[in-house]
Amino acid sequence: MDTTRLTQKSAFEWWLEASPPMRVPGILYANEALLREMDDKVLEQMANVASLPGIVQAVYAMPDAHWGYGFPIGGVAAFREDDGVVSAGGVGFDISCGVRTMHTGLTVEDIEPIKEDLAQGLFRHVPAGVGSIGKIHLEPAEMDAMLQGGAEWAVKQGYGRPEDLERIEEHGRMEGARPELISLQAKRRQADEMGTLGSGNHYLEVQQVTEVFDTRVAEAFGVAVGDVLVSIHSGSRGLGHQVATDYSRQMVEAAHKYGLELADLELACAPIQSEEGQAYLGAMRAAINCALANRQILTHLAREAFAYLLPRADLRLIYDVSHNTAKLEEHLIEGKPQRLYVHRKGATRAFGPGHPALPEAFRAVGQPVLIGGTMGTASYILVGTPEGEARSLSSSCHGAGRAMSRHQALKQWRGKELVRELGQRGIIVRSPSPRGVAEEAPGAYKDVTAVVDAAHAAGLSRKVARLEPLICIKG
DNA sequence: ATGTAC
Numbered sequence: 001m002d003t004t005r006l007t008q009k010s011a012f013e014w015w016l017e018a019s020p021p022m023r024v025p026g027i028l029y030a031n032e033a034l035l036r037e038m039d040d041k042v043l044e045q046m047a048n049v050a051s052l053p054g055i056v057q058a059v060y061a062m063p064d065a066h067w068g069y070g071f072p073i074g075g076v077a078a079f080r081e082d083d084g085v086v087s088a089g090g091v092g093f094d095i096s097c098g099v100r101t102m103h104t105g106l107t108v109e110d111i112e113p114i115k116e117d118l119a120q121g122l123f124r125h126v127p128a129g130v131g132s133i134g135k136i137h138l139e140p141a142e143m144d145a146m147l148q149g150g151a152e153w154a155v156k157q158g159y160g161r162p163e164d165l166e167r168i169e170e171h172g173r174m175e176g177a178r179p180e181l182i183s184l185q186a187k188r189r190q191a192d193e194m195g196t197l198g199s200g201n202h203y204l205e206v207q208q209v210t211e212v213f214d215t216r217v218a219e220a221f222g223v224a225v226g227d228v229l230v231s232i233h234s235g236s237r238g239l240g241h242q243v244a245t246d247y248s249r250q251m252v253e254a255a256h257k258y259g260l261e262l263a264d265l266e267l268a269c270a271p272i273q274s275e276e277g278q279a280y281l282g283a284m285r286a287a288i289n290c291a292l293a294n295r296q297i298l299t300h301l302a303r304e305a306f307a308y309l310l311p312r313a314d315l316r317l318i319y320d321v322s323h324n325t326a327k328l329e330e331h332l333i334e335g336k337p338q339r340l341y342v343h344r345k346g347a348t349r350a351f352g353p354g355h356p357a358l359p360e361a362f363r364a365v366g367q368p369v370l371i372g373g374t375m376g377t378a379s380y381i382l383v384g385t386p387e388g389e390a391r392s393l394s395s396s397c398h399g400a401g402r403a404m405s406r407h408q409a410l411k412q413w414r415g416k417e418l419v420r421e422l423g424q425r426g427i428i429v430r431s432p433s434p435r436g437v438a439e440e441a442p443g444a445y446k447d448v449t450a451v452v453d454a455a456h457a458a459g460l461s462r463k464v465a466r467l468e469p470l471i472c473i474k475g
Numbered sequence: 476a477t478g479t480a481c
Contacts, residue, residue, distance in 0.1 A: 069476095094476040131478055189478070200476055241477045324476090406479085439479095 001038040012063075012458040016043055021261075022050040029392065029458040030063040034450060037403055041067035048263040049077050054084025054272070056333050056340060060392045062347050063454035064401030064446060069093065069248075070266030073346035073402075076395040078331065079272065081339040085260065086277045087269035088247040088284075090343035091326050095243060095284055096291035097202075097235030098322035099370040099398075100168075101381065102299065104306065105314035106228045108208045111470060114309055115428060119471045122204060123430035125305040126298060128475045130199040130433070133192035136297070143187050146194070147179035150289030151320075154296035159195075160303075164296065166359050168320040169349070172296070174289050178282025182239070183246050189238030190290060195297030199436055199475040201372070201399070202234045204302060207379060207467040217383045217464045220365045221318055229467060230306075230315060231379060232298050233372045234475075235324065236291035243287045247280045272341055281326070281341075288325060295320060318381075319359075319368040323348045323398035331393050342393055350384035350396040350461045369461040371452055372399045374445040375429055375437070375472050376422045380452045382461035396461035397452065400445035409444035410435065422472075431474035440474065 006014040006028065014035060016026035026046035028035065042065050049059045049071055056078050065074030070089030079085055111118065127134050138146060146153050151172030155162055165172035197204060209227045212218045223229065236243075251268035254260075254276035262268060270277035299317065306313040326343045333340075351358055351367040358367050369382040377400065388394045404412075415434025418441055422429050431437050456463045 092476075097476070198476075199479085202476085235476070238477070244476085 001035050001040050001042065003032065003035055005043060012454055016046055018050060022047055024050050024055050024058045026050055026061065027058045028061040029460060030454050031450065034063050034446065034454060037446060038065060039067045042072045045070065045072045048267050049075065051263060052085050052269060053260065054079040056080060056338065060395065062395065062397040064346070064397040064399055064451045066401050068345065070264055071345050074397065075345050076343065076347045076392055078340040078342040078393050081272060081328065081341060084272050084341060085269040086272050086280055086326055086341055087267060087343065088244050088251055088280055089266050089268060090345055091284060092324045092345045093241050093244045094235035094324055095240035095287035096322040097324045098291065098295065098320060099231055099233045099372050100295050100299065100320035101229055101231045101318045101370050102315045103222055103318055104228045104230055105312070106310065107226045108228060110310065111206065111228050115470060118206065118309055119428040119430050121305045121309055122302065122471065122473050126197060126204055126301050126473055127195065128197040128432055128473055129436070132196040132198065134195040136194045138191050138194060140187065143191065144179040146293050147182065147286035147289050148177050149173055150292035151296035154293040159297045159300035164299065164317045167317040168292060169322060172292055174285045176282060177286035177289050179286045181279050181283045182243060182286050186239045186242035186246065189242050193237040194294055195301060196237060197234050197298065197473065197475045198237050199433070201374065201440055202475040204298065204473040205231045205469050206471040207231060207469050209465050210468045211466040213463040213465065217365045220362045221368055221381060221464065223381065223465050230302055231370065231372065232295055234295055234298060236287045237294060239290050240287040243283050247283060250276060251280065284326060288322065291322065319370060321348055321368070321370055332389060344395055346398045347395045348398045349394060350388050351394050352384045352386040352388055369396050371397060371448065373448045374400050374442045375440055375474060376425065376427050376442050376469060377448050379467040380463060381465045381467070382452065382455065383464050384461055385459055387459045388461060391458065392460050397455045400448040400451055402444060403446045404444040406439040409439050409441050413438040413441040413443065427469050428471045429474055437474060
């Protein structure tokens with residue numbers, strides 16, 4: 001990226017000043033090295049988003065930002081409820097993709113002796129890969145119940161425990177879902193895909209806590225050095241993808257109908273208060289429930305695999321947070337509370353201390369912000385800050401962020417070699433697809449530590465713990 | 476991300 005187009009406000013804050021047709025500035029949080037790695041298309045896409053009607057304050061880019069479909073991944077934009085727009089491209093193709101992390105009640109010493117067996121057990125028990133299917137088949141009525149009920153539905157079906165629900169955004173069930181506005185094609189694609197990881201950067205990891213940066217917050221989250229955790233990164237699978245496809249197409253027409261100028265067709269949108277805008281929101285909320293139910297079932301499968309080898313294990317959910325959503329939230333804009341639809345695409349909600357939506361257990365310290373690494377690299381747990389509200393509408397990064405295309409990665413790495421190299425470093429990777437492993441090579445991503453350090457330094461969220469992988473089941 | 480080009 002050409003940083004001369006930006007005004008540097010501090011070591012970690014850079015502005016793309018608002019010039020017509022932009023209505024608000026673009027604010028990027030990153031260090032100079034991360035910015036230089038970013039494509040200029042990120043700025044172009046930020047300027048396009050900043051030009052949409054009803055946008056407030058600024059369009060934001062997190063330190064892991066890279067260019068995406070219409071709207072940068074690692075982007076945040078909020079629109080007024082009355083005269084703003086909603087965009088399917090602003091949420092992305094994997095609606096409600098997110099991370100959940102569980103404690104296992106075990107330490108590294110418990111895992112080491114049976115690590116190979118555990119990897120094999122998890123790999124056999126948790127479906128992974130493109131088009132992977134599970135043991136659950138949803139008939140139409142059950143599909144609608146799932147889309148309406150989310151993780152709450154999953155728990156009622158016997159996947160997990162009622163106490164899991166308090167540790168999930170929206171208590172595991174997104175209100176306002178409209179399953180009837182999801183196409184039959186989307187439902188058909190999902191019928192056999194519940195409880196599957198999917199592909200790409202999705203995974204299930206067994207991790208050890210190697211460093212704690214903030215003891216007080218770590219205690220509130222229940223993690224300490226040497227603890228073994230399980231993290232799941234997955235989303236709404238074929239259904240979310242189809243919803244995004246269906247509504248992106250529909251929004252091109254809606255934008256035309258309502259006289260919205262589109263700098264890029266991929267940024268198709270509709271007024272929030274229009275029939276089309278409301279239809280997308282209802283369908284998107286149903287897709288959020290699909291992702292929440294999916295991660296809940298995956299949790300159940302992980303528990304079963306652990307119970308078989310380690311009966312002492314007790315997988316307790318720490319938190320589940322999505323990073324591809326558009327949600328109605330109240331934020332302070334110029335000192336006044338306003339109801340806004342906040343698009344976070346590859347950006348994690350990061351509510352600070354005292355937010356009423358947070359579970360009692362950590363309301364005093366702030367929301368856990370779960371940052372996934374890439375195979376063989378660290379993951380982080382951060383916490384939302386009070387200052388994050390004004391800086392980024394309480395949002396932070398979501399992961400390392402790609403630095404290289406999948407195509408480029410395939411030319412540079414071989415999946416089998418990567419698995420062997422990681423194995424030598426004590427990280428067991430199991431994947432149905434060597435090609436998928438090559439596409440997701442750690443070297444194809446930015447340095448997650450640099451990303452997290454930038455989010456920390458910019459005050460978007462603060463570091464709590466560093467996690468290193470032991471086992472990675474890769475989609 | 477994705478029945479990785481209906």
